[in-house]
Amino acid sequence: MPWGTVSATLIGMVVYILIAWKMASSASIDELINNQFVMGNIAIGGAIIITIGLAASTISSALGSVMVAPRTLQALSKDKIFTSKKLNRLLAKEREKDNEPINASIITCIIALFFVILGDINAVAEIISMFFMLTYGSLCLISFLNHFGSSPSYRPEFKSKWLLSLIGFIISVWVMFKINTIYALASFSLLIIVYVYINFIHKERKGLASIFVNTVFQLNSKLHLFIQRKTGSSVFTDWRPSIICVSKHTFERKNALRLLNWLGHSYGFATYLHKVEGYYSQATTQKADKELKEILTEVGEDNSVFIDTIISPSYTSAIAQAIQTPGVSGLENNIVLFEYKKNDETELKKAIDNFNLVKAGKFDVLFLASGSKKINYSGGIHLWIDITDDININLMIMLSFIILNHKDWKKANIKTFVIIKPEEENTFKQEFIEMVQSGRIPINLKNTTFLTKDEQTSTKSLIMSNSKEAGLVISGINAEIINHDEHSAFLDCDELGDILHVYSQSRIPIE
Numbered sequence: 190m191p192w193g194t195v196s197a198t199l200i201g202m203v204v205y206i207l208i209a210w211k212m213a214s215s216a217s218i219d220e221l222i223n224n225q226f227v228m229g230n231i232a233i234g235g236a237i238i239i240t241i242g243l244a245a246s247t248i249s250s251a252l253g254s255v256m257v258a259p260r261t262l263q264a265l266s267k268d269k270i271f272t273s274k275k276l277n278r279l280l281a282k283e284r285e286k287d288n289e290p291i292n293a294s295i296i297t298c299i300i301a302l303f304f305v306i307l308g309d310i311n312a313v314a315e316i317i318s319m320f321f322m323l324t325y326g327s328l329c330l331i332s333f334l335n336h337f338g339s340s341p342s343y344r345p346e347f348k349s350k351w352l353l354s355l356i357g358f359i360i361s362v363w364v365m366f367k368i369n370t371i372y373a374l375a376s377f378s379l380l381i382i383v384y385v386y387i388n389f390i391h392k393e394r395k396g397l398a399s400i401f402v403n404t405v406f407q408l409n410s411k412l413h414l415f416i417q418r419k420t421g422s423s424v425f426t427d428w429r430p431s432i433i434c435v436s437k438h439t440f441e442r443k444n445a446l447r448l449l450n451w452l453g454h455s456y457g458f459a460t461y462l463h464k465v466e467g468y469y470s471q472a473t474t475q476k477a478d479k480e481l482k483e484i485l486t487e488v489g490e491d492n493s494v495f496i497d498t499i500i501s502p503s504y505t506s507a508i509a510q511a512i513q514t515p516g517v518s519g520l521e522n523n524i525v526l527f528e529y530k531k532n533d534e535t536e537l538k539k540a541i542d543n544f545n546l547v548k549a550g551k552f553d554v555l556f557l558a559s560g561s562k563k564i565n566y567s568g569g570i571h572l573w574i575d576i577t578d579d580i581n582i583n584l585m586i587m588l589s590f591i592i593l594n595h596k597d598w599k600k601a602n603i604k605t606f607v608i609i610k611p612e613e614e615n616t617f618k619q620e621f622i623e624m625v626q627s628g629r630i631p632i633n634l635k636n637t638t639f640l641t642k643d644e645q646t647s648t649k650s651l652i653m654s655n656s657k658e659a660g661l662v663i664s665g666i667n668a669e670i671i672n673h674d675e676h677s678a679f680l681d682c683d684e685l686g687d688i689l690h691v692y693s694q695s696r697i698p699i700e
Contacts, residue, residue: 191347225310254301259293266293272390315369319376322368326361327380329354337408428697430457430591431516432555434526435499435507437464438536439484444559444687445528446494451595452588453493458518462499464507473500508543512550528557531683544671548694553584556666556690564660564686569601571659572632573652575608575642576617578665584693585663586632592661605637606655608648649682657684666690 212221215231229235265271266280280293304313336351365373430452434445439461446461453459463484467473477498484496495517501507508525516522525547527540540556547554570589574582589603609618618639625632640651656662662685671692682688 194347251301255294255297258297259290262293262296263290270387270390315372318368319365319372322361322365323376323380326358326365329357329361333358428587429520430459430524430588431518431520431522432457432524432526433460433462433511433514433516433522434528435462435464435504435511436528437466437504438528438530439463439480442530442559443488445526445557446488446492446496448528448557448592448687448689449494449526450492451592451597453495454591454595456591456594458516458520459494460514460517460522461494461496462507462511462514463496464504465498465500466502467500468502469500504539505543505546508546512547512552522552524553524555526555526557528559531558531560531688541671544668544692548668548692551694553694553697554692555588556692558688558690560683560685560687562683562686565658566598566601566660568658568660568686570598570603570661570663571652571656572603572605573608573648573656573662573664574605574621575648575665576610577667580696581665581667581691581693583697583699585665585691587697587699588689588691589663598660601660602636603632604659605632606651607637607639608642608651609639610642653682653684660686662686662688664688664690666692668692 212228212231216224216227220227220230224230226239229239232239263281263283266277269277271277271280280290280296282292283289284291304316307313332345332349333351333354336349336354362373365376432449432452434449436445439446449459449461463477463480465473465477465480467476477500481496481498488494488496499507499510501510512522512525514522527543529536529540544554570593572585572589574585578585592598593601593603607618607621622634625634625637638655640655642648642651652662652664
């Protein structure tokens with residue numbers, strides 16, 4: 190603990206407070222505002238003592254500035270802060286006999302003389318105060334962020350509490366705006382411009398971004414721990430999708446990534462794991478790192494999916510590892526997406542074989558039948574519902590609503606097709622209408638079509654005749670059909686676009 194520095198700071202604060210109290214109690218407000226030498230009238234022998242004190246403090250400040258400022262400017266030039274190499278060399282130049290930064294001293298004196306020529310000490314004081322307060326505030330903010338971020342590389346000799354740093358930053362900003370709001374805003378604008386400029390010139394150097402990253406890591410960690418402690422409590426009442434998908438076909442097609450991007454854009458969270466075949470080793474790790482970089486480059490910045498790799502010798506082991514992975518948001522994953530190419534029985538079989546594994550973990554399951562047909566966004570999302578979708582219906586509707594809110598679907602809408610058997614017309618149809626009218630599901634009856642299906646008509650033919658122009662078809666599926674009727678349970682028509690089959694373990698709440 191540097192007791193000398195701390196003691197000097199505390200004593201100085203006490204002295205300033207006592208002086209302010211003395212002047213406030215011994216002079217009126219008008220005198221304090223209009224008489225710059227009012228202190229001389231209050232103090233004993235003030236005419237002489239105050240004049241000598243002002244001269245001494247002015248000379249002390251001037252000497253300090255003339256000694257420190259040129260060396261600061263020289264140090265900045267040696268760090269090549271300025272874009273011009275000639276300017277950096279000029280300001281960094283020293284006098285050989287005593288290493289004095291002559292050029293930087295001349296520039297400093299010119300700047301000082303400019304402010305002296307202004308003549309108005311109050312105006313100059315406001316401007317100078319902005320630079321001081323901006324420096325103090327920045328140091329306090331950086332100290333607070335480093336304390337909170339807990340970076341191992343931050344090892345100050347003088348350790349303080351993060352709360353003191355935060356209070357220092359807040360007070361500095363508050364004082365700046367109390368002095369002069371216009372100057373304060375101009376100071377922050379100048380600071381931002383200088384930072385952006387330096388960051389642009391020296392892209393290889395770590396700036397504030399690295400400090401903020403550490404802070405975000407710590408905040409994210411604390412939020413994860415909070416969520417873990419509160420899991421199951423009334424704090425989290427709104428359902429939202431947290432989806433994970435494993436696929437090795439990333440470079441062949443982007444259908445799964447596209448769907449995850451729609452779902453993770455605003456309302457949900459999405460994780461995509463690119464599967465690398467093989468056992469974990471140095472070679473497969475290098476391959477995984479290389480392929481991850483390629484994928485991230487391909488998807489670009491306009492992406493809402495957390496993408497990573499998983500190394501595994503089999504699809505089943507990869508799925509088993511993935512479903513045990515914590516959700517990227519802090520919430521546990523609640524949906525698993527299987528993606529396969531339409532009419533590819535091998536890929537479909539792999540998905541079906543792992544369905545019960547995922548189901549055992551109480552996950553809802555999505556099967557995406559990926560086609561090569563270009564998406565017709567204007568055709569909208571077609572939602573196909575029948576009486577067997579009693580449990581699936583809420584998840585199907587919620588997913589369609591979330592997808593529709595992505596900017597890709599801004600000119601689209603949801604069209605609902607409800608398949609009814611003749612004997613169900615007066616029951617299931619009425620129940621569905623009541624659900625819509627009660628506002629419990631975000632569906633418009635104007636965009637709802639009720640289709641009666643007899644024994645001679647197949648569901649596939651109804652979908653084929655009504656959804657050829659749809660951008661995305663969503664239909665429900667149940668476990669019995671998947672386990673006993675396998676391939677015939679999935680609608681994989683080439684004439685249609687992508688088809689999303691939805692299986693829900695329980696009816697999710699729609700408030």
